Amino acid sequence: xxxxxxxxxxxxxxxxxxxxxxxxxxxxxxxxxxxxxxxxxxxxxxxxxxxxxxxxxxxxxxxxxxxxxxxxxxxxxxxxxxxxxxxxxxxxxxxxxxxxxxxxxxxxxxxxxxxxxxxxxxxxxxxxxxxxxxxxxxxxxxxxxxxxxxxxxxxxxxxxxxxxxxxxxxxxxxxxxxxxxxxxxxxxxxxxxxxxxxxxxxxxxxxxxxxxxxxxxxxxxxxxxxxxxxxxxxxxxxxxxxxxxxxxxxxxxxxxxxxxxxxxxxxxxxxxxxxxxxxxxxxxxxxxxxxxxxxxxxxxxxxxxxxxxxxxxxxxxxxxxxxxxxxxxxxxxxxx
Amino acid sequence: xxxxxxxxxxxxxxxxxxxxxxxxxxxxxxxxxxxxxxxxxxxxxxxxxxxxxxxxxxxxxxxxxxxxxxxxxxxxxxxxxxxxxxxxxxxxxxxxxxxxxxxxxxxxxxxxxxxxxxxxxxxxxxxxxxxxxxxxxxxxxxxxxxxxxxxxxxxxxxxxxxxxxxxxxxxxxxxxxxxxxxxxxxxxxxxxxxxxxxxxxxxxxxxxxxxxxxxxxxxxxxxxxxxxxxxxxxxxxxxxxxxxxxxxxxxxxxxxxxxxxxxxxxxxxxxxxxxxxxxxxxxxxxxxxxxxxxxxxxxxxxxxxxxxxxxxxxxxxxxxxxxxxxxxxxxxxxxxxxxxxxxxxxxxxxxxxxxxxxxxxxxxxxxxxxxxxxxxxxxxxxxxxxxx
Numbered sequence: 001x002x003x004x005x006x007x008x009x010x011x012x013x014x015x016x017x018x019x020x021x022x023x024x025x026x027x028x029x030x031x032x033x034x035x036x037x038x039x040x041x042x043x044x045x046x047x048x049x050x051x052x053x054x055x056x057x058x059x060x061x062x063x064x065x066x067x068x069x070x071x072x073x074x075x076x077x078x079x080x081x082x083x084x085x086x087x088x089x090x091x092x093x094x095x096x097x098x099x100x101x102x103x104x105x106x107x108x109x110x111x112x113x114x115x116x117x118x119x120x121x122x123x124x125x126x127x128x129x130x131x132x133x134x135x136x137x138x139x140x141x142x143x144x145x146x147x148x149x150x151x152x153x154x155x156x157x158x159x160x161x162x163x164x165x166x167x168x169x170x171x172x173x174x175x176x177x178x179x180x181x182x183x184x185x186x187x188x189x190x191x192x193x194x195x196x197x198x199x200x201x202x203x204x205x206x207x208x209x210x211x212x213x214x215x216x217x218x219x220x221x222x223x224x225x226x227x228x229x230x231x232x233x234x235x236x237x238x239x240x241x242x243x244x245x246x247x248x249x250x251x252x253x254x255x256x257x258x259x260x261x262x263x264x265x266x267x268x269x270x271x272x273x274x275x276x277x278x279x280x281x282x283x284x285x286x287x288x289x290x291x292x293x294x295x296x297x298x299x300x301x302x303x304x305x306x307x308x309x310x311x312x313x314x315x316x317x318x319x320x321x322x323x324x325x326x327x328x329x330x331x332x333x334x335x336x
Numbered sequence: 337x338x339x340x341x342x343x344x345x346x347x348x349x350x351x352x353x354x355x356x357x358x359x360x361x362x363x364x365x366x367x368x369x370x371x372x373x374x375x376x377x378x379x380x381x382x383x384x385x386x387x388x389x390x391x392x393x394x395x396x397x398x399x400x401x402x403x404x405x406x407x408x409x410x411x412x413x414x415x416x417x418x419x420x421x422x423x424x425x426x427x428x429x430x431x432x433x434x435x436x437x438x439x440x441x442x443x444x445x446x447x448x449x450x451x452x453x454x455x456x457x458x459x460x461x462x463x464x465x466x467x468x469x470x471x472x473x474x475x476x477x478x479x480x481x482x483x484x485x486x487x488x489x490x491x492x493x494x495x496x497x498x499x500x501x502x503x504x505x506x507x508x509x510x511x512x513x514x515x516x517x518x519x520x521x522x523x524x525x526x527x528x529x530x531x532x533x534x535x536x537x538x539x540x541x542x543x544x545x546x547x548x549x550x551x552x553x554x555x556x557x558x559x560x561x562x563x564x565x566x567x568x569x570x571x572x573x574x575x576x577x578x579x580x581x582x583x584x585x586x587x588x589x590x591x592x593x594x595x596x597x598x599x600x601x602x603x604x605x606x607x608x609x610x611x612x613x614x615x616x617x618x619x620x621x622x623x624x625x626x627x628x629x630x631x632x633x634x635x636x637x638x639x640x641x642x643x644x645x646x647x648x649x650x651x652x653x654x655x656x657x658x659x660x661x662x663x664x665x666x667x668x669x670x671x672x673x674x675x676x677x678x679x680x681x682x683x684x685x686x687x688x689x690x691x692x693x694x695x696x697x698x699x700x701x702x703x704x705x706x707x708x709x710x711x712x713x714x715x716x717x718x719x720x721x722x723x724x
Contacts, residue, residue, distance in 0.1 A: 110559035148658030163604020244607035255603025263470035287711035
């Protein structure tokens, strides 16, 4: 029940021996993420168990290059915790080594580097999440990022957001209401990012384990409008949206490099209007994201679950045990 | 990072972009000396502030004699220039650019920036010089011609030719000069890690020269570490004093005009918190992202910055504790509030790791914090605090 990462993910951590890399690897390991290797150039050959502050629950083999980690450990996904000046290079190294999904946490990568990186990975057919993002988590299966694990709960709602803590806020609102998440992706706050709303929406739309999506945008750019256009034409799952920065003044960067209204474009109002026109339930207050999703699900679920029940008897693709189990899990959601 | 026009032109000149000769002046005497040094019979006296629309606001004057240079320099230096980009409070003019006059035949536009949709740089030209490009884009999008840059090979001659032809600069010296200008301009953009070049107007002189009559140059903040030489171009007079103060404490602060201060971790949540304040009937007084490590020191610095703005009638602290534990934040808030005399109501909402312990700490602190259960409750408490 997920997109992009799951129990089978074989993760390599680039920059594993650094402070950030060590701390977050310890957290990812504790969550049960399948971390198969680390990379720190010059430290290849050691088995790393963390530092005096942060201990790993098991040793992770460290390699000099991502290519080595792929060859020896079969790594297929990478997470990057290297400083901004070297992060673009790290993304390209992962892409060159045959990694298919690269998650870059690093904030502050020069735009010029990212123009080149974007071109490079597009040619290689590699998916990048971020940079300047909290990462991606499939609750109960794999945490590939820096998000606090405990706020999540396995379930059937996808979350996509340009922000970190605002993602946590929405996830927490869902979890508090007993609504679990299929996968949560922080796509990042930079002007150039690898995976945009539209890409993530497509994946969630095609994922039969995702029943609805929360989409959290912010001022700047036009990625929300682009996604709204797609949703209008292709998505029937309930989508709840919020755009941060209605009160942000034009011409000022609001923390994120990409959060800026320039030339009167990229305002929250434009985005909210486009999203509403696409049938997305846009909330005015970020306090209402979870509640609105709950209502949307209740409305949709009634009809949908009856249809599903019928489908179940017809389709023999998946085990009935699993399905009924899931159904049991989701029933109280509606009532709570 | 924004720089002044004269600084931008100095940089362009280095890369072979044609710009008028000019002299910077901080005093009237320097303006007169500069004009004499330039020679000729026509000079332009230009206010140097980090905002557009200076001409309309009275910050750009053409002088026909040295006496007029003096007169205009006196008039503009020290004036508060109000343009559509400065806001109603305007900007105090402390620097001038004295430039040789140009024999203008046509005014056009060229800009270079990142196209976020394509994740590539784009060079844009338009025959509509002197107008705001956003307006042209809205009213006559067909008059803007774009060339996207393939990062693998960079800006190519044929692209410069296409743009020159699109501007109607199709033969003779003016065509050659236009291609040369565009090539040099892109070279400068790449070399300086710029995020925006705007030459408006780009001028075609009666002699067939192609020159940058104005230059708006912004650099990518993330790349500044590669360009230590740009540090001296920073003009702190153009920045909000409180923002400079905040940046010293590593706080990401932007001053706004409202009455409710806020302190939040994370940029997205900070913007969302501002939106909540508005919904609660207040106006956000600032954007403040304290980042991942919200400890007593950062909270104390945050309080000081927020309270330095006397319009603040209440403060909303909104922290989502993930990696950072709420009980630590709560202790930090209590400690900081004791140190800094806070005379406005403080609404606190702490969620996430150890939020329960944090709530107890705040309740037992003996201070009158308004502790909110969730975002909705926080908004209501802000409304109440403002009404009181």
